[in-house]
Amino acid sequence: MFKRMSLVVIATGLIVAVGACFDPPPVFDDALGIEAIPVSSGEAAGTFALKVVSTTLVKVPVLGDFAGGGTNYRLVTRRHDEAADVYRQQSVLCGGFNVEVAGVTTSVPEATYRAVAPSTAEVVEVSDDGTYHQRDHVQLWGLRNLPDPLTTPLPVNKDEAQQAPHRDRIFDMDGDGNDGITSIVSGAVEGEVYVIQRKTVTTTGIVLGPDRMVGLSVNTNELVQLGNTNVLLDRQSEGSAAPHPDPKRSWFEEVRVPDDFTCDDVMGAEDAGLLSIRRPF
Numbered sequence: 137m138f139k140r141m142s143l144v145v146i147a148t149g150l151i152v153a154v155g156a157c158f159d160p161p162p163v164f165d166d167a168l169g170i171e172a173i174p175v176s177s178g179e180a181a182g183t184f185a186l187k188v189v190s191t192t193l194v195k196v197p198v199l200g201d202f203a204g205g206g207t208n209y210r211l212v213t214r215r216h217d218e219a220a221d222v223y224r225q226q227s228v229l230c231g232g233f234n235v236e237v238a239g240v241t242t243s244v245p246e247a248t249y250r251a252v253a254p255s256t257a258e259v260v261e262v263s264d265d266g267t268y269h270q271r272d273h274v275q276l277w278g279l280r281n282l283p284d285p286l287t288t289p290l291p292v293n294k295d296e297a298q299q300a301p302h303r304d305r306i307f308d309m310d311g312d313g314n315d316g317i318t319s320i321v322s323g324a325v326e327g328e329v330y331v332i333q334r335k336t337v338t339t340t341g342i343v344l345g346p347d348r349m350v351g352l353s354v355n356t357n358e359l360v361q362l363g364n365t366n367v368l369l370d371r372q373s374e375g376s377a378a379p380h381p382d383p384k385r386s387w388f389e390e391v392r393v394p395d396d397f398t399c400d401d402v403m404g405a406e407d408a409g410l411l412s413i414r415r416p417f
Contacts, residue, residue, distance in 0.1 A: 163265040165342050167384065168351060168417045172266025172342035178216040179346040180223060180262050184390045185402045186210040187411045188337055190355040191385035192377035196238045204377050205386070206234035208249075208337075209411075211402050212390065214260060223260035229275060230399035239324035248310045248317055250399060252277060257285075268349050270339045278309045278316030278332040290334060294362050297332070306332055306362075316362050327366030333359045339388045347392035350416055352383055387415050 162172045187209055194204040209232055214225035229252045234242050252275050260270045274285045282288040282305055291297040297306060309317050316332040334357075341351010357377075364370055380386065391410050393401065405411040 160265045163263075163267050163342060165351070168341060170342060170344070170350070170417050173345045174264060174266035175262065175343055175346045177221060178218070180260070180268075180343060180349075181214050181216040182346075183393055183395045183397055184212040184214065184349075185393045185397065185405045185411060186212050186227065186388065186390045187405075188339065188353050188355075188388045189386060189415070190337075190353060191380040191382075193380045194237050194377045199238050202237045203380060203385070204235060204237045205380070206232055208232040209402050209405070211397060211399055223262065225258045225260055225270075226254050226256040227258060227273060228254045228399060230402040236323065240321060241323050242319050242321050242329070244317060244319055245310075246403075248277075251309050251311075251317075253280070262343055266342050268339070268341050268343050268351060270337075273337040273339075275333070275335040275337075277335070278307065279305055279334060280307055281305050285334075286336065290332070290358050291360055293360065297360055297362055314363070321366075321369055325366065325368050327364055327369050329364045329369050330362040331359055332362065333357060341388070349388075349390040351388060353386045353388045354379070355386065384415070384417075387417075389416055 159174065162174050164171045187207065189205070189207050191203055191205040194202045196202055209230045210227040211230055212225055212227045214223045216222075217224050229249050231246045231249045255273045255275065257274075258270060258272050260268070262268055272286065276282065276285060279290075291299070291302040296302060306315050308315055312318050314328075314330045316330050319329045319331060321327050321329055336356045338354045339351055340354075341349060343349050361370075389412050391405070393405070393410065406413050
């Protein structure tokens, strides 16, 4: 909230300054082509279904460049911290998928997504003009007990992963007898790949009233392969791919849902018309 001083002449001829409060005009986001619909402080608290699309550029030897990446779906619970005038939130990963790259698809069961520990220290800032910014979302796949989930260094390769302190932080997250998580590779090359991964997500955009937020996402993936069942898969995978040069191909949409919404409900939110199938801007 900003203050503007006005000069008022009263009957005696005395000039006095009167403070007047006003809100800044809603931001028009040039990247999105949409004008925000600002909300009052605290109005963006509640429960939300969130879709985040990440698009990468994958360089495949001989074949060239391909668009890679994938989509995550999350259930978000957000409260307003009045003292700091920010929102504190946690999000639960409900499911997702990766796109096919050069005839190869990498996937994990939905149960593996849901085995990722909730991200509990996320911060959201909503400005008076309707600007939205979320930070500190982290997903730890096959990792636990990191001193700092966001910044603790990970091993650089599978050999270092077997050394302290990394070996004590790696576990069989999906319970199939293999350290880390098991990714299933199908298509032109087939097999299983055992990996650990840290993924972070930052989202920036605008609010469209208290019930919907849209904008762009920036994702980082730190991925280490621990092993595989096919020598052709003996390499670091798409986790090291570069961000796609078109930032609008990585985006998010968040919509308010009832407080008793479940992950199953989130995964049905597109079919129910709550979340957009295609980019909504």
